[in-house]
Amino acid sequence: MRDRDWKILRIIEISMRHHEWVPVDEIIKKSKLDSNEVLYRLKVLNRHKFVNRSTYGYRLSHKGYDGLALNTFIKRDLIKAIGNKLGVGKEGDVFTVLLTSNREAVLKFHKLGRTCFTRGKRYRLYLADKRHISWLYASRLTAEREFQVLNDLYPVVKVPEPIDQNRHAIIMGKWDGVELKRVDLTKLDIDIKKLFWDIVEEIKKMYNIGYIHGDLSEFNILINEEGDFLIIDFAQAIEVREDKIVLDILPGEFKMDIEYYLKRDIGNLLRYFKKYGIRESVDEIYNYVVGK
Ligand SMILES: Nc1ncnc2c1ncn2[C@@H]1O[C@H](COP(=O)(O)OP(=O)(O)OP(=O)(O)O)[C@@H](O)[C@H]1O
Ligand SMILES: [Mg+2]
Numbered sequence: 001m002r003d004r005d006w007k008i009l010r011i012i013e014i015s016m017r018h019h020e021w022v023p024v025d026e027i028i029k030k031s032k033l034d035s036n037e038v039l040y041r042l043k044v045l046n047r048h049k050f051v052n053r054s055t056y057g058y059r060l061s062h063k064g065y066d067g068l069a070l071n072t073f074i075k076r077d078l079i080k081a082i083g084n085k086l087g088v089g090k091e092g093d094v095f096t097v098l099l100t101s102n103r104e105a106v107l108k109f110h111k112l113g114r115t116c117f118t119r120g121k122r123y124r125l126y127l128a129d130k131r132h133i134s135w136l137y138a139s140r141l142t143a144e145r146e147f148q149v150l151n152d153l154y155p156v157v158k159v160p161e162p163i164d165q166n167r168h169a170i171i172m173g174k175w176d177g178v179e180l181k182r183v184d185l186t187k188l189d190i191d192i193k194k195l196f197w198d199i200v201e202e203i204k205k206m207y208n209i210g211y212i213h214g215d216l217s218e219f220n221i222l223i224n225e226e227g228d229f230l231i232i233d234f235a236q237a238i239e240v241r242e243d244k245i246v247l248d249i250l251p252g253e254f255k256m257d258i259e260y261y262l263k264r265d266i267g268n269l270l271r272y273f274k275k276y277g278i279r280e281s282v283d284e285i286y287n288y289v290v291g292k
Pocket of ligand 2: 219233
């Protein structure tokens, strides 16, 4: 990829605010390059699937958007290599990357703007109906959102260290551990009851700072051999004081309330820990977290 290819991609990206398909004439005009050169580069970009083509013009593909974000991190001299994919069968694409400082980190591309205002499948459908909220905009919003939450929580709460964000991508510290889902806690030399209460403590700290995770489960908590843990995936986090604003934006049926989502997170956690003999009530943990 040459600088001019990136330039053309960026022109398409920006023009997609106004077009579903960006007309070739507009790309040529904005690029200030020779039209033959633009046509040639568009053909190559299309062959490499960085753009999609129709009779109306061109639009950025997911791969093209990933490329733009990746290129920005490289230009910022932040990352120098991209490694293997982490986590299987998930929505976001998550990779290990090597920073120029030689430290390993995690790069997460948000693929859907499924969580910019609220959570859940119903809302995703709602978003899909709204043509004017493009996936580009929605996925960027989700990434900005997750990055903001990490910045607000780190390092008080055990969450990944936020490093950088661009477009729909975030870079965060890599933590060596596996999802709770994939371990048998009895095989680890740890106090499971203490682990449970330590996690509750993090939920409480999070709440005090002003957030509810919103998608807490054994898939979004990493644990290592020593029994230390990290809570990840804040794409769906809910701001405790935000519910009023959200209610204004959303139609009535999407009304959400803090208590419901916090209890759902706690319920998920309890369901997971049940097989390890933890029997607490959702209400009591909820009251503890909110400080009642
Ligand atoms: N900071 C991190 N350190 C190490 N591994 C990580 C980190 N963040 C994510 N991972 C790995 O990548 C997987 C997917 O990450 P995450 O849960 O954030 O994305 P997701 O579930 O695909 O996203 P989303 O719910 O936003 O669509 C995790 O299950 C974990 O294995
Ligand atoms: Mg996850």
